[in-house]
Amino acid sequence: MLLAAETAAARGVAALSRLVGAGAGMTIPGKLLSKLDPGAIDRLAARLPAGTAAVSATNGKTTTAAMAAEILRPRFRLAHNRSGANLVSGVASTLLAAEHAELGLFEVDEAALPEVLRRVRPRAVCLGNLFRDQLDRYGELELVAERWREAVRRLPADTVLVVNGDDPQLGVLADAHERSVVFGLDDRRLARPSLQHAADSKYCVRCGTPYDYAAAYVGHLGEYRCPNCGHARPALDVAGRAVELHGLDRAEFDLVTPEGTRRVELALPGLYNVYNALGAATLARALGSSLDEIVTGLSRFVAAFGRFERIPVGTKRLLLLLIKNPAGANEAVRTLVDGGAPRVAVIALNDAIADGRDVSWIWDVDFELLLAGLDTLVATGGRAAELALRFKYAGLDDPQIVVEPDLGRAVDLGLELTPEAGELVVLPTYTAMLALQRLLAGRGLAKPYWERAA
Amino acid sequence: MTSIRVGHLYPDYLNIYADRGNIAVLSRRAAWRGHDLELTELGMGDPIVPGAHDLYYVGGGQDREQLLVAGDLASKTEPLKEAVTAGGAALLAVCGGYQLLGRGYRGFHGEEMPGVGLLPLETVAGERRMIGDVLLECELDPGDPRTIAGFENHAGRTRLDPGAEPLGRVVAGFGNDGESGYEGCRLGRAIGTYLHGPLLPRNPWLADWLLAQALAHRTGSEAPTLAPLPDTLEARAHDVAAARARARGGKS
Numbered sequence: 001m002l003l004a005a006e007t008a009a010a011r012g013v014a015a016l017s018r019l020v021g022a023g024a025g026m027t028i029p030g031k032l033l034s035k036l037d038p039g040a041i042d043r044l045a046a047r048l049p050a051g052t053a054a055v056s057a058t059n060g061k062t063t064t065a066a067m068a069a070e071i072l073r074p075r076f077r078l079a080h081n082r083s084g085a086n087l088v089s090g091v092a093s094t095l096l097a098a099e100h101a102e103l104g105l106f107e108v109d110e111a112a113l114p115e116v117l118r119r120v121r122p123r124a125v126c127l128g129n130l131f132r133d134q135l136d137r138y139g140e141l142e143l144v145a146e147r148w149r150e151a152v153r154r155l156p157a158d159t160v161l162v163v164n165g166d167d168p169q170l171g172v173l174a175d176a177h178e179r180s181v182v183f184g185l186d187d188r189r190l191a192r193p194s195l196q197h198a199a200d201s202k203y204c205v206r207c208g209t210p211y212d213y214a215a216a217y218v219g220h221l222g223e224y225r226c227p228n229c230g231h232a233r234p235a236l237d238v239a240g241r242a243v244e245l246h247g248l249d250r251a252e253f254d255l256v257t258p259e260g261t262r263r264v265e266l267a268l269p270g271l272y273n274v275y276n277a278l279g280a281a282t283l284a285r286a287l288g289s290s291l292d293e294i295v296t297g298l299s300r301f302v303a304a305f306g307r308f309e310r311i312p313v314g315t316k317r318l319l320l321l322l323i324k325n326p327a328g329a330n331e332a333v334r335t336l337v338d339g340g341a342p343r344v345a346v347i348a349l350n351d352a353i354a355d356g357r358d359v360s361w362i363w364d365v366d367f368e369l370l371l372a373g374l375d376t377l378v379a380t381g382g383r384a385a386e387l388a389l390r391f392k393y394a395g396l397d398d399p400q401i402v403v404e405p406d407l408g409r410a411v412d413l414g415l416e417l418t419p420e421a422g423e424l425v426v427l428p429t430y431t432a433m434l435a436l437q438r439l440l441a442g443r444g445l446a447k448p449y450w451e452r453a454a
Numbered sequence: 455m456t457s458i459r460v461g462h463l464y465p466d467y468l469n470i471y472a473d474r475g476n477i478a479v480l481s482r483r484a485a486w487r488g489h490d491l492e493l494t495e496l497g498m499g500d501p502i503v504p505g506a507h508d509l510y511y512v513g514g515g516q517d518r519e520q521l522l523v524a525g526d527l528a529s530k531t532e533p534l535k536e537a538v539t540a541g542g543a544a545l546l547a548v549c550g551g552y553q554l555l556g557r558g559y560r561g562f563h564g565e566e567m568p569g570v571g572l573l574p575l576e577t578v579a580g581e582r583r584m585i586g587d588v589l590l591e592c593e594l595d596p597g598d599p600r601t602i603a604g605f606e607n608h609a610g611r612t613r614l615d616p617g618a619e620p621l622g623r624v625v626a627g628f629g630n631d632g633e634s635g636y637e638g639c640r641l642g643r644a645i646g647t648y649l650h651g652p653l654l655p656r657n658p659w660l661a662d663w664l665l666a667q668a669l670a671h672r673t674g675s676e677a678p679t680l681a682p683l684p685d686t687l688e689a690r691a692h693d694v695a696a697a698r699a700r701a702r703g704g705k706s
Contacts, residue, residue, distance in 0.1 A: 132470065136585045136607055140470075140516040197474065202466075208522050210466075351698070357587070358605045360650050363472030385690035389655045392687055393478045403690065 030085075030092030041088065044095040045104055045120035050076050052104035052120045053287055056113045057128025057164075059328040060276040061086070063268075064128055065107035066304045067280035071289050071297030076103035082304075087112045091120070103287070110144050111137075114151035125155070126162040126283040128275065130169050131219055131327035132200050132364075134356030141200055145169045152176055160286040164279060165234045166221040168201045168211065174234045183238040183282040184223075186256070190243055190271060191215030191222065196330060197364060206231045218272055219327040238282045240274050248308075248319070248339030255281055255295065262295045267302055270335035272328070306433040308335075310423070311446050316415055317423045318440075322433050323347075324355070326364035332427060333369050341373030342425040346414040348381040348407055348432035355429040359383050362390050371395055376417055378402045380410030381432050407432060408439050457490045458668045461507035464515075464523045465495050468551055471607075473513030475652035476546070479661045480509075487680050489669070498526045502533040508668035509544040510537070512551030514650060520550045524567050527554055531570045538572060538644050544667035545572075545644035548653060552638070552646035553577045553610050562609075573639045573646050574615040580632075583609045588627030588649055589699035590637050594663055601625075602657045603695035604649025606637075612648075614639055621647050626703035643667040656691040658683070 033040050045052050055065040062084055069080045079098030081090050086109045095104065108116045110130070117125065127148065132141050152161060152173050165171040165182035174180040195202055195213065199220040203210055209228035216222035225232040241261075243253040252265045253274050266277055281294045289297075303309045306322045321336070323329035336342060351357050367390060377396060379388040384405045391401055404410040411426065418424040428436050440446040462477065481491040496502065515523070537543045547555045556575040559567040569576075590602040602622055611631035614620060620630070621638025629637035630648070638647035645664070647653065654661040662680050670677040 135470070136605070139583070140518075142516050142518050197469075203519070203522065208518075357698075357702075358471075358585075358607065358651075360472040360475070360605060360652055363475030363478075363652055363655075364469075383691075383694060385687055385694055386656065388687050389691050390475075393475070393482050393655060398684075398687075401687070403687065 029096055030089035030094075033092050033096060034089055041092045041095060042119045042121075044092070048079065048101060048104050050103040050287075051123040052106065053124045053126070053283060054106050054108050054113070054116060054120065054122045055126045055128070055279070055283065056108045056110055057279075058110060058131040058133045058325060059331075060128050060272060060279070061107045062304050063273065063307050064126065064276040064279045064283075065105060067277055067298060067301050068126070068283050069105055070301045071280060071284040071294050072103065072105065072287060073297070074293060075289060077101050078103055078105050080105040081107055088115055088119070091116055111147070114147050117151050117155065121156055122159055124160040124162060124283055124286040126279050127170050127173065128164050128279045129167045129219075129221060129327075130201070131325055132361075133325040134358070134361075136356055136358040137353065141169075149173065149176065162279065162282045162286055164221065164275065165236055166217065166223070166275075168205050168220065168224055168231075168233075171234050172205050172231070181237045181282055181286060182234045183278045184233065184236045184240070185217050185221075185243070185271075185274065185278070186223075186236060186239040186241050187243045187253075188215045188223075190217060192217070195220065196327075197366060200327075204229060204231050218275065218331055221275070238278060238285070240278050243271065243274055245269065245271065245335075245338060248335065253277075255291075257281075257285065257291060259291050262291055264295055264298050266298060268308055269339065270308070270331055272331040272335075273308075305437065306428070311440060313415060313445055315420055316418050318411070319423050319425050320433065320436070321425070321427050322430065323365070323427045324430055326361050329362075329365040329427070333366060336425060337369045337372065341370055343373055343375045344378070344414055344417045344424060345370060345374060345376075346378040346380060346410050346424065346426045347387055348410070348426070348428040348436070349379070349383040349387040350381045350429050350431045350435075351383050352431045355431050359386050362387060367391060368394050374400070376400055376402060378404055378410045378414050380404050380407050381429065407435055411436070411439070455488050455490060456669060456672055457492050458484055458509065458665065458672060459492045459494070459507045460509045460511060460668070461494050461496050461502070463496045463510060463512045463527070463551070464498070465513070466497060467519040467523045468513040468515040470516055470519075471514045471549060471650035472652045473511070473548065473650075476513075476548070476654045476661075477511065479652075479654040479658065480665060483658065483661050483683065484665055486683055487665075489665070498523070502530045502537060504533050504537040504541050507537065507543055508671040509546070509664060510534070512545075512547040512555065514549030514551060520554065521567060524554060524569075527570060528568050531572075534570055535572055539641070541671075542643060543671050544664050546664055547573075547644075547646040548650055549608060549648050552648060553612065555646055556612065559610060573641055573644065574618040575612050575639055575646075577610040577612045579609050580611045583607060584628035584632055584704075586627055586705060587695060587699035587703040588629065588637065589625040589696050589703060590622030590627075590629075590649070591625055592622030594640065600659055601692070601696065602649060602653070602660060603692050603699060604647070604651040604653050604657070605695075606648045606650075608648050612639075621645055624704075626699040628704050632704075643671070651695065656688060656695050658685050658688045
């Protein structure tokens with residue numbers, strides 16, 4: 001049993017790497033296994049009695065997968081890469097670590113999706129959205145879209161493809177695969193007056209003509225129709241209607257399915273989390289969850305790390321919102337401002353590979369919305385000065401901008417400026433979020449992510 | 455107060471590398487000197503009227519968007535040359551816009567995308583993208599050496615014609631083609647470059663140079679010397695970006 005020997009060796013490495021705290025042991029054993037036997041992942045996945053499911057998107061894949069896990073948990077023992085290790089090696093490590101799992105549930109990086117789909121041959125795939133993201137790392141959006149189209153062409157015929165029909169690049173995939181299920185938003189009251197600056201796929205995927213939008217919700221997501229060739233959003237199988245957003249605290253909506261309509265109450269704010277919930281619900285439905293299980297699971301769900309997470313610090317609180325690309329950051333900003341624009345904000349901009357070494361994306365975020373209430377911006381991280389310039393040229397006065405590249409000192413400064421019992425908004429990029437997490441764990445305020453329950 | 459008239463070409467299509475950051479910097483820095491930036495968006499089918507604008511801006515786009523505008527831009531060739539080459543309007547073209555202002559772009563499979571031919575250069579697709587931080591040394595005005603820190607991400611290899619003037623010498627990074635040691639192209643008051651970041655926030659002297667050239671076009675006199683501004687944050691951002699280029703430029 002070569003596979004058994006390999007997996008035992010790789011598990012040993014996992015334990016060792018957790019002991020030394022190196023990357024929480026999440027990807028090292030998977031990398032080792034991929035080296036020892038590249039076909040091992042395929043066979044480990046094939047062993048799962050209930051099969052596997054994959055979730056990918058530019059924004060919201062961690063949250064969507066975590067929501068789906070919450071719904072599916074009563075029905076299946078899960079192998080779920082909840083730590084966010086979402087490359088092929090992370091999927092391999094998760095498969096290794098979950099010996100008695102029944103169903104594999106994987107959040108998958110956009111670029112890694114084609115290989116993961118080819119290897120694990122999932123029962124269901126949920127595709128949430130495609131936005132411009134870290135162009136130095138992923139290349140142009142069109143390139144990722146083309147790889148996804150190819151991956152969908154190669155899907156096994158019995159795989160259920162769940163797509164967000166509000167994204168033109170994904171809606172068109174529903175035509176390319178027989179067993180497709182489409183979800184989307186159906187509530188024109190929430191439409192924005194115009195497409196955002198950062199809207200990406202606003203030209204018809206078939207003929208290049210600008211789409212007419214009956215409603216644009218988040219970035220280029222919405223109800224679109226091409227005035228030239230007629231390409232339009234596909235009919236929705238699962239829809240979100242009668243959405244109510246309650247500031248920074250929660251959101252609720254009608255989940256409309258062929259099996260009936262139920263009110264869903266989310267303990268998370270923002271329209272983008274309604275999208276995440278719709279994706280998770282549609283995926284879980286494809287895997288056999290009942291409407292009751294879906295509604296119960298979604299209402300039980302609390303934020304994934306750093307995604308609208310609140311952490312008490314003495315008498316005050318931190319509110320963490322991960323930002324990593326224009327579309328996602330715009331939704332974070334929009335949701336913050338809907339809850340009352342903050343007076344102090346700490347924004348941490350790093351430029352490691354995982355953040356994107358190209359920091360130009362901050363200029364495509366509509367940070368101007370924050371200026372309505374902002375007294376002080378604490379700019380931090382390796383590219384603090386660049387971020388400070390973003391706000392200076394947005395119109396914030398020099399004295400209102402503090403540049404403090406050290407993350408710990410920046411958070412302390414932000415907390416000093418926060419009134420008693422108040423909340424400090426912190427917007428970190430990915431590696432800044434991990435650094436912040438280590439910092440808070442070091443101060444005994446938060447558990448390391450690899451020790452958390454999902 | 456002088457009104458500086460800026461024509462922004464295809465902002466809906468060519469905007470991928472935060473081009474609006476460059477426009478914001480031009481606008482604020484003009485305002486801080488008491489001038490007004492009058493911005494006109496020039497989209498598909500909009501005519502170019504020589505003399506109507508003091509500064510043209512063309513940003514970068516994805517291949518798909520670049521292809522969508524290429525035909526329309528080619529139809530604007532004559533008035534654009536009249537406005538810039540003959541008329542002396544200033545111009546800044548970044549990345550995709552830079553390629554389109556040359557004679558053309560030959561794709562990896564031999565497909566040809568015609569350019570305007572305003573800048574003396576042509577571009578051929580290469581196998582690997584050249585991605586990373588860049589640092590340049592340049593001297594747009596003799597005796598006034600400067601540096602530019604930016605970020606490049608392009609598959610095209612751009613070759614300047616013999617005798618054409620580059621924007622700068624590559625200190626770190628790939629530049630036009632990864633071989634020549636030069637980056638960008640300068641022709642009178644027109645500048646084309648691969649560098650975004652965006653380019654102008656951390657290189658404010660270049661924003662001021664463009665504003666001065668635009669003012670010269672507007673008033674028909676010499677380029678004025680603009681009042682200095684306290685560019686402390688800009689200098690910090692430039693220094694960090696320059697250090698990144700020295701450490702990791704041209705290595706991806």
